[in-house]
Amino acid sequence: MWPQLGTGCYTNVLLCRRSLLAAALDKRHRGAAQADSNIRHLSRCKALVYTNHGDPAHVIQLQNVDLPPLGPKDVLVKILAAPINPSDINMIQGTYAILPDLPAIGGNEGVAQVVEVGGQVTSLQKGDWVIPRDAGLGTWRTAAVLDEEDVISVPGDIPLLAAATLGVNPCTAFRMLVDFEHLEPGDSVIQNAANSGVGQALIQIAAARGINTINVLRDRPEFTQLSDRLKALGASHVIKEDALRRPEMKELFKMCPKPKLALNAVGGKSAIELLRHLRIGGSMVTYGGMSRQPVTVPVSALIFKDVKVCGFWVTQWKRQHSIGAFRSMLDELCSLIRQGKLSAPACAEVALGDYRQALDAAMQPFTSAKQILIT
Ligand SMILES: NC(=O)c1ccc[n+]([C@@H]2O[C@H](COP(=O)([O-])OP(=O)(O)OC[C@H]3O[C@@H](n4cnc5c(N)ncnc54)[C@H](OP(=O)(O)O)[C@@H]3O)[C@@H](O)[C@H]2O)c1
Known part of the structure; x- marks a missing residue:
């Protein structure tokens, strides 16, 4: 974990x-x-x-x-x-x-x-x-x-x-989007904690590349306002965690293909639910553990869907790559910012x-x- x-x-x-x-x-x-x-x-x-x-x-x-x-x-x-x-x-x-x-x-x-x-x-x-x-x-x-x-x-x-x-969350979203699966316009990505800093960056970078995002949020009284805000950023679909277990997901997958990539910042049941909807041979990348629960992978996901389960840490990426690689990613992200596609x-x-x-607010749900x- x-x-x-x-x-x-x-x-x-x-x-x-x-x-x-x-x-x-x-x-x-x-x-x-x-x-x-x-x-x-x-x-x-x-x-x-x-x-x-x-x-x-x-x-x-x-x-x-x-x-x-x-x-x-x-x-x-x-x-x-x-x-x-x-x-x-x-x-x-x-x-x-x-x-x-x-x-x-x-x-x-x-x-x-x-x-x-x-x-x-x-x-x-x-x-x-x-x-x-x-x-x-x-x-x-x-x-x-x-x-x-x-x-x-x-x-x-x-x-x-x-x-x-700029240096942490958009870079994390960018790398996870490009380094794990070959995504074409029209492909889908599913993510939990979609309202997080990483989640918001992911929505925008994916939208700029024509990639659909299925965005999972914990339920809350102001769900609709938050959903509208993420859609204004470019989110294709915004759903509550419990919808992942409901038949309505079949309807959603009539509108967009099953995701090749799942991005997990939560762990626990939320991660299992992401895996449930992953395309055969797809990848789930864990980059955070906000629920403090371990990631448990159903045996069937490994055997019958052949999913890849891995992790990502942007600090490690920066340490393992040249300043030129970091610069080129920053250039791409800054270009999106200048075009009004990433805020x-x-x-x-x-x-x-x-x-x-500020510290108190940062630690509230x-x-x-x-x-x-x-x-
Ligand atoms: N691996 C890396 O390289 C890397 C890089 C950047 C960030 N991260 C990690 O990614 C995660 C998000 O970071 P951030 O800066 O984007 O976050 P953030 O903007 O501070 O947002 C926190 C997110 O976590 C959710 N959350 C909090 N407690 C939760 C719980 N108990 N169960 C489910 N969801 C919960 C919040 O949802 P609610 O609105 O529902 O509370 C919100 O979506 C963190 O774990 C962070 O450490 C990792």
Whole structure:
């Protein structure tokens, strides 16, 4: 079973695919290179630090942290926005596959702006927007001194929230869509946790390629609104978990072919139900374990349907592939963003100082809103 287990579901639904606040933030941050001359000689930053593993609400503290001097291959960056992802929570809890030495700064993802470069830096310049190349950077802070190789530049003309959430979830969705099955326009993919950040990215990337998506959600009072929102992103079908066991699925498969690919972020019964509808010879890729239940594979699925059951971890992908491969994926995703075909997930923007509220919201079920810390 996959190591990152259930956390991070949300209660406050704040529909801000491209909110006015985000637009205002974009404008503010585009002018930030100038304003950030103020932090050029910063020796300290504010950061969300934990010295022990445990409940994030108890172990995370906002602290002043000393910045190291800028080395010749370093860049000084101002962090602009950083999301709270389930893996960030699991890292703080001490249950994730990789754990930093303590004390550590929370957060693995985000977008930052370069405000000063060391004398031997070749790949970046002042004003560039950058995102982490690997997990473990500690992004919940106002500024950082980083090796230029710790980050990769992204275009400064994409929306701030799209940049802040680009490096993990859209990359995961992209890889799972292209690396496991050969999918043609008209083919189908089925996924659970379809309202997750990964799920929303998957819907949009698949739609841009003409691939049908069958999107499974847990039932909730506002199911119809959420379903409408996912359909507006390009979801072909949105169904409740219990519909997977009902005869109405036969009707659905008159409209689109059985899926070649199932994407599982939940585990337990939900994963078994995905397998039930997979095409003979198809693949189920597990990338999350939000229910904290193991994935049990019926013998019949292996013998009579010859399904392939495997896992995916984007951190491992980044470590095993060249910077050029990462760059080419980012280019493709940024092109979709520029064309209006891929947007940031529904989100709630929260000031860094209000981190307790953001952490609390990030750990509630049925929120459908990614918490983004704005620094
Ligand atoms: N393997 C990788 O490389 C990789 C990369 C990125 C993410 N992930 C994993 O993918 C999952 C989703 O991440 P994200 O950032 O996209 O998530 P997110 O935006 O924080 O959304 C969380 C999702 O999990 C669902 N969920 C929460 N608790 C659940 C439970 N007990 N049973 C069923 N569903 C539950 C939520 O649905 P409700 O609205 O119904 O609560 C929501 O769809 C996480 O497990 C994360 O660790 C893995």
